[in-house]
Amino acid sequence: MKGKVVYVQHPPIDREAGRRGARRTAAPLAALVMSGAILTSPASAQDAPLVRGLLTGYGAVSYSAEPNNGYANNFTATLSPLLLQQVGSDILFEAEMDFELEEATTEIHLEHAQIHYLGFENLQITAGMFHVPFGIWSHATWINRMPTAPLLYQDTHGAPANEALLPILFDVGVMARLRLPLFDGWTTSADVWVSQGPSDEIEEHGHDPAEPTDPTEPHSDAAPLGYGATFEDNNSDKMVGLRLRSVSQGGVTVQASGFRAKYDHDSELGVYGMNLSLILSPLSGGQPLFDLRGEGILLGQEFLDDVENVIETVNSGGYYVQLSKRFESLEPVARWSQLPQAIAGEGPLVEGRRQIAIGLNYWFASSVPLKAAYNIELDGTDALFIEWSVGF
């Protein structure tokens, strides 16, 4: 199926304009790499690297309903264009926007905007706003096998994950990925990144989610956190993270990742996260026999105990396991998610939740699934989700 494509070919680059642009970027390392790439490129205009562009992305229409809540139901639609702009063969700029219809309003978010330097054999360098390599759950609708995220994640564009553990993490900074020659038969890599990190100063549109809606209800002493570029950087501290990933030729992926950061204005209160992920997806004739995947997350957040006036730590976490198998165009999916309750001081930072999600997908084409799933909430309200998405 042909997607819509915009092909753009530009004349040779104005190198002086490129150097000015590089100095303005937030990441000194990215500027150094860009300068090196430009300085080593051919001097004549005729040999200047070719700039090529491609517009791709995905869209989706969705329907959700709560049969046990007065059958509250809602339609929505999204468009996520992805611009890829390649300079020569070693520099790639990509940016993705999200246009979402939400309560009769079109919400627009910059999902990511990043520059990659790909000129090294075993090293990739990325600067800008990127998907933090923590965990395996991603955002693209036609790639996920369920129309909803597992309980660990909430797609809130960096805002506090009120009903989950974390938003899908996008942040601004610098990242490097190094391929490591370890373990015969396995592809192993290490990612390190430095980025803006979380903040507890998350008031938006005059509303502070940290303020309890009912002051008589027990509330958490640990503040909900916003992540990434959604909120202004409130301190001089930066998130630092590491991911180790190893993939076998037999279709096994093992991944461990972690981060730490300070989130308050005075850089006194810290938060850390650890993730262990596993994917079993053995291939036969180039196609997965089945897909079994799971993630476990452990978070630790420091907070000031108002009564004792000491810094305490609240640990929260959760996990999910998901299994899917393709039968021609049909693909049944099942997922179990669990979020144990986490108490911080007087009240819960994370409400306990358990969910069984059962779904069935029909693939019109390799990037066009119609997905239906029923989420059985053992501690809440069940919901039906239908999503028709197109990757182009």
Added chain:
Amino acid sequence: MKTIQVLSGIAAVALLAGCASAQIGQDTTADLGARLWSNTCSRCHNLRAAPEFAAHQWPIIVNHMRTHQDLTKSEAEAIAAYLVRLTE
């Protein structure tokens, strides 16, 4: 945490299982591109057919995919060359 311990145990078993499926022998460049495309790309999503994009677009897309995976520069070039051949 018990959950992490269980997942760690599963990961250890999977690591040992994955070692048993190691590829033996050397590929030609064309074979390498075909094998990497089949094994690497299908790990995350369905394989997009080569005619879905034009020959000049595949190198850009493969570079975009390289940033999501652990491909070396040579491996990405092999995959792109393979897909470009399929579109010609």
